[in-house]
Amino acid sequence: MQKRWTIDEIKKFVENNSESKLLTTEYHGFSQKLLFKCACGSNFEKTFTKFNNKNQRKCDVCQPPKEAR
């Protein structure tokens, strides 16, 4: 089973595990796109699943999406 995250937990996780900040203030589920602010100043949207499991913790400029297999 997947852990259920609250917005506060996500916010802490983002702060502790990346240089980005979470701008979204409500979390409705894993398929929701959350708004982050990258260390470079750009905002980017990503689901928390991608942020967490796929290590996509920066904007597409700082961390261009890798071609998946």
Ligand SMILES: [Zn+2]
């Ligand atoms: Zn960036």
